[in-house]
Amino acid sequence: MIEVKNVVKQYKTIKAVNDVTFSVKKGEIFGFLGPNGAGKSTIIKMLTANLTPTSGSVNVAGLNIVKDRSKLHNLIGVIPEIQNLYERMSARENLNLFARLYNTDLTKVDTLLKRFELFERADDKIKNFSFGMKQRILIARGLLANPEIIFMDEPTKGLDPHTARYIREIIKEENKKGATIFLTTHYMEEAEYLSDRIAIIDKGKIVALDTPQNLKMKQNEIKVYLKTSKNNNKFEVISLDNESDRNILKTWLDANEVLSINSNKETLEDVFIRLTGRKLV
């Protein structure tokens, strides 16, 4: 559904995206993670035909984003990170505007307003809406054209747990209906819960790409945390992947010095931090 081959995007001397290659299958939820400034937004801009790559090729829904830009609009839906709605217009006016531009039946607007539980507030101006309500309108706008691919940039950022869960369910529903989802998020649990596969980008390059389970397995380093009678109640950290560490553990166990022992598997966040050297902020 999405084919990115050897894509480079260069701004003067800076390479924002450096020889990136990946593909997204039809019907997949593809998580795209990376620290700030890693090149995520640049890649999304290229995938949505808002930016032309310096070199390489980008195909979305079988269309080349440079040559077939004009045919792409009704195939993709974009839910941006910034709530770029017309604040002085009502929810209905906002959705009607985009429904007309997408040449979609206007009855779809009411259907979406009902689905997102905003039908009662349809004629209120957006500026009077809460953050969560605006986010629901933003998602409704992205779904107006019945897109085959939906790009979601931080769809649950800053939302209360109830609305965030509601939006995750919407993502699952749309995916069940057949939409391919390209998702960026800062919430690791969310990426793990929703995504079929995850790509991690850092400094303009893809540093890992696999299912969440495989990413953890591949990168996993099994550690044990233990207290011994000699270390004054402080935890010792032993890596079971390391032979010398294993030997130390064996010596302590044989000498009956171990008071308590716990094992801890790495989370996706651990994998991310290890690969990028940074935390998602």
Place this chain on the structure above:
Amino acid sequence: MNKFRILKILLKKDFIDGLRNWEIMIIVMIPIVISMLMGFAISKNNVSLPKIAILSETNQYTNIFPKLLFKKIIKIKNKKEGNKLLEKGKIDGIIVLPKNLNKKTSEIKVILDDSKASKSMMIKTIVEKSLNKYFEISLPVNLKFEKYRGLTPKQRILPMFILMVIFMIGLTVIPKSISSEREKKTLDALILTPVTEGDFLISKLVWGSLLIIVNTYILLRLNDGMGGNWLSLSVVILSAIIASIGIGIFIATVSPTESVASIVSTFVLLIMILSSSIGQISDKAKDFTSFLPSYHLTQGFQKTALFNKDLSFVWSNILVLLIWGIIFMGLSIFMLNKRSE
């Protein structure tokens, strides 16, 4: 999707959003409100144009007496009707024209309201001058008087208000609207639909033009400016719209934020308004300002709206205005293309 439909949808959006934006509405209303206040002050001074009734069996009078010189011209059927209007104070005089008007035999009668000395004087002068021109009788021409003839105080200040409307909307409302959409990223949402940046800019150009045309019409009505040469006046106004919105779009394109656009717009607007005033005061200053669009708008407007001149008198003004518009629109397109790379 058809480009006309896209334009219609974007214009509807601009009108809904623009009319609810009080900052834009204040900018749009300023020239009209000032003109109304000044017009009120002037009318209190009792210097408005005379209202007359014409008793004539033909419409020949329309070729003799320019509409611009009277506040109102009413065609009456008989003298009795005219007297009634005089009694009620609805007119300041009656002009009675014979059936076959010619310079040798005709006698033209003018009935004036004695209580309105200044208006009577104006009617006498206008009638005399208009007939002189129509019959081409060579009488000594009083040039001083001729200049005063068509311009009431309201008409004298009208070019300044027209300049304000065209440049305030073109240089402040349009850049503000464009850079606000760019800053709030609503433009990003639009170009994910079949709308291109070109469609977006054209919709702003049309929206700004419609705002200017409506405001210009209101100002012309409020300030005795409805009697000019409509064809040439329209061409001058449209050329000025292209120049001012062209500069406005360029400001919006190069300004990184809405606040930077506002500062630059205000600065350019001040240059335009001040240069036009200075250019009219001194000939030396005129040399410095004569390349600016504000100068050519003022000149073109005065010639066409106030002195009834046709296109042959204003082509140079129109050309300069169009050059300004085309240069700045071209530069804006160049900058947009460069940015999208």
